[in-house]
Amino acid sequence: MRLLIMGPQGVGKGTQAALLAAHYDIPAISTGDIFRYNIKNKTPLGLEALSYTDKGELVPDELTNSIVKDRLGQDDAVDGWILDGYPRNAAQVAALDAMLAELGQKLDAVVALEAPHDVLLERMAKRAQEQGRSDDTPEVIAKRLETYAKETAPLLDIYRERGLLVAVDGVGEIDEISDTIIAKLDATVKAR
Template identity: 75%
Template sequence: MVQRLLIMGPQGVGKGTQAALLSKHYGIPAISTGDIFRYNLKNGTELGMQAKAYTDKGELVPDELTNKIVKDRLGMEDAAQGWILDGYPRSSSQVEALDQMLQELGTPLTAVVALDADHDILMKRIAKRAEEEGRADDTPEAIAKRLDIYAEKTAPLLDTYKSRGLLVAVDGQGEVDRISQTIIEELDRR
């Protein structure tokens, strides 16, 4: 079965790790919006240059442009047999845009994997990552703010996908391989 998956959850829950494992298991690309932006910027694409105009000013790339960049990536040849999208959608307007682009591409969403973990565990994981990777933007205050933004703006989107029967909720705490196995079992049961 072709897998077209969203992987969602708060920062530090392990989305990138699980997306990489699922990508390997299903033989489909794991696509993060950050990677898409970096690719377009590095390669000087028209969309990348448009995004650069915002990032150079320290501004967020507007939804309309983000949507175009995501649609362009999902339409690439390596995504024809499925994909895992990490970091998108983050708002109800992006959900609507994703619905429209998937309809236009003729590629319906298979499932939405939602990972969750206790707030204290997330804070510890992100602090550890910041220390290991030297990420200056992962201060306790910044982490707390990003987790609050996720809870306020992105977490409610899970209800949309639950109402559509697409949600696969998985505990993001515990052994990485066990979490991955649980996700795969849940997806294969669908």
């Protein structure tokens, strides 16, 4: 099973990605984790990423694409994966399409978790409090949600047109949401 998990910050992507990974016995791949791993281990890609992040700059798409491609090519990802945090824009969608073609793989589905704006704000404020995350201020949270709505949410239409989108309400009990995702995925993938 090869999946993308998408949705705004605070919707529970990381939590659901971990549960889906365990259920389908595939790795959950977070682009943030990939960056941290490469930077920590001083890989060539990590050092290149560090040259941008040290200056407070965003890592360019080309480098992000290279890091994702490298990760998807690793042995544990041969039979499937869940990507969390990628793609984030239309150029990355095209890059992912090219990667999959090169690897001889296809995307099975795109899980889109949805939640009302006020729920997302409440969850992120709670996370900031519990985890002591100084980067989760109300202003930063609002900016992240605005960026998601402008740049990433439109990608859902691309995947909807391809017949890959599986939309799920991200509000409720974690296990119930996970069960709903799995039921929808199994029905969608088997229907093809």
